[in-house]
Amino acid sequence: xxxxxxxxxxxxxxxxxxxVVGVIDNFIKFIATEISLWQFHFLRSLIAVPVIxxxxxxxxxxxxxxxxxxxxGRNMFLSGAMFVYFGCLGFFPIAxxxxxxxxxPVLVLVIDMIWSKKRVGPVRFLAALxxxxxxxxxxxxxxxxxxxxxxIPVSAGLMYAFGNVATRKWxxxxxxxxxxxxxxxxxxxxxxxxxxYLHWYPGDATNYLSRxxxxxxxxxxxWLWIQAIFSLxxxxxxxxxxxxxxxxxxxxxxxxxxxxxxxxxWLLFGDKVSLLGILGIGxxxxxxxxxxIRSKEPGT
Numbered sequence: 001x002x003x004x005x006x007x008x009x010x011x012x013x014x015x016x017x018x019x020v021v022g023v024i025d026n027f028i029k030f031i032a033t034e035i036s037l038w039q040f041h042f043l044r045s046l047i048a049v050p051v052i053x054x055x056x057x058x059x060x061x062x063x064x065x066x067x068x069x070x071x072x073g074r075n076m077f078l079s080g081a082m083f084v085y086f087g088c089l090g091f092f093p094i095a096x097x098x099x100x101x102x103x104x105p106v107l108v109l110v111i112d113m114i115w116s117k118k119r120v121g122p123v124r125f126l127a128a129l130x131x132x133x134x135x136x137x138x139x140x141x142x143x144x145x146x147x148x149x150x151x152i153p154v155s156a157g158l159m160y161a162f163g164n165v166a167t168r169k170w171x172x173x174x175x176x177x178x179x180x181x182x183x184x185x186x187x188x189x190x191x192x193x194x195x196x197y198l199h200w201y202p203g204d205a206t207n208y209l210s211r212x213x214x215x216x217x218x219x220x221x222x223w224l225w226i227q228a229i230f231s232l233x234x235x236x237x238x239x240x241x242x243x244x245x246x247x248x249x250x251x252x253x254x255x256x257x258x259x260x261x262x263x264x265x266w267l268l269f270g271d272k273v274s275l276l277g278i279l280g281i282g283x284x285x286x287x288x289x290x291x292x293i294r295s296k297e298p299g300t
Contacts, residue, residue, distance in 0.1 A: 010245025014253040017237030022260030024230045026268065027223050028086075034220050036211040037086050038194025043216070045188035047228035052181045062175040065182055070170035075183045077163030079190055084156040087209060100153025102258070106132050107161035108251040115165055123290065124249070131255045131287035137280030164251055167242040176240040180232065255284040 031040055056063045065071040081101070088097040106128045113119070171179060195213060203210025216224065241250050259281055265271035 006244045007246055007249055010241040010250045011253050013237045013241035014245070014250050015256045017234045017241065018254060018257035019260045020230055020234030020237070022257040023264045024227055024234070025261060026264045027226065030223050031220055031227070032208050035214050035216055036194070036198065036208050037083070038191050038198060039211075039213060039216075040086070040191070040224075041083070041187050042191030042195050043224050044228045044231070045184045045191060047225060048184045048232050049181055049188055051229065052177065052184070052232055056177050056181070061177045063178055063181060065178045066174055067170070070166075071174060071179060071182055072186070074163055074166040074170055074179070075186045077159045077166055078183055079186050081156045081160035081163060082187065083190065084152065084159065088153045088156065097153045097156075098258075100151075100155075101157045101160060102255065103132065103154050103157035104161040104164065104251065104254065107158055108164055108247060111161055111165045112247055115169060124252075127287045127290045128252060130283055131252055134255065134258075134280040134283030134287065137276045137283065161251075164242055165247055167239065168245075168247045171243065174243070176236055176243055179239050179243075180236050183235070184232075252287055255287065258284060 035043070053063060055061075085097060085101050088100070109125055109128050167179070198210065198212045202212035205211050241253075262271075262277065262281065
């Protein structure tokens with residue numbers, strides 16, 4: 001049976017999930033200084049997968065994917081997006097990388113329009129563009145020295161957008177928990193392959209993309225556990241949002257992560273927001289409001 005679309009509830013799930021992710025991602029810098037990208041994903045998933053499977057068995061959650069091939073395809077898109085996103089952080093300013101990833105909601109509209117062969121109304125499309133403009137103002141990416149390499153972070157946004165559309169189109173009827181643990185398990189495999197490769201062919205020990213295995217300190221283990229547990233909660237909410245909501249509406253509220261991430265950075269690390277950043281956050285909020293109001297008006 002297809003899951004019933006519930007726009008209002010899906011928006012609540014999305015905002016909650018993005019709040020969790022926006023807060024915990026501020027602490028990645030404490031992990032990246034010590035272990036590699038591959039080890040980070042391997043250890044985080046090694047913690048997360050057994051936790052969610054064990055808890056799911058205890059409470060009786062449905063852990064078995066109904067369509068393994070489609071779930072795997074969806075997970076491939078999202079796993080690729082996350083590896084490119086975190087990988088780019090070793091070469092690009094975080095503002096440029098995040099701006100690339102947050103092209104996803106705009107791309108979702110285009111992908112869904114082609115995939116579903118249906119018209120996306122001008123109001124929703126304009127709202128997506130305004131939300132993206134707000135993102136640019138918040139992140140203030142460097143516009144100088146453009147080359148093809150600047151498009152690499154955008155490839156993360158493209159894969160993320162495909163993954164989000166696939167969640168709705170391919171995975172209706174799947175439980176959010178089945179999608180969550182299987183996605184984490186795929187990240188575990190990819191991370192493990194990277195760790196094995198760097199064990200035999202180690203690279204620059206100062207570069208978190210090529211650094212070999214390092215036994216983490218107590219502090220890094222602490223943040224790994226925080227990342228593992230709370231990422232399960234956050235991603236679980238996000239998956240549920242895409243399962244029960246209209247993808248072109250729900251994706252707009254991914255921008256809310258910027259608000260939570262920015263506020264956390266300001267409160268904990270003193271990273272202040274410029275006037276342009278405040279304007280950008282305002283545009284994001286207006287975008288969400290417009291989409292919520294128009295969500296029940298087809299073709300708008």
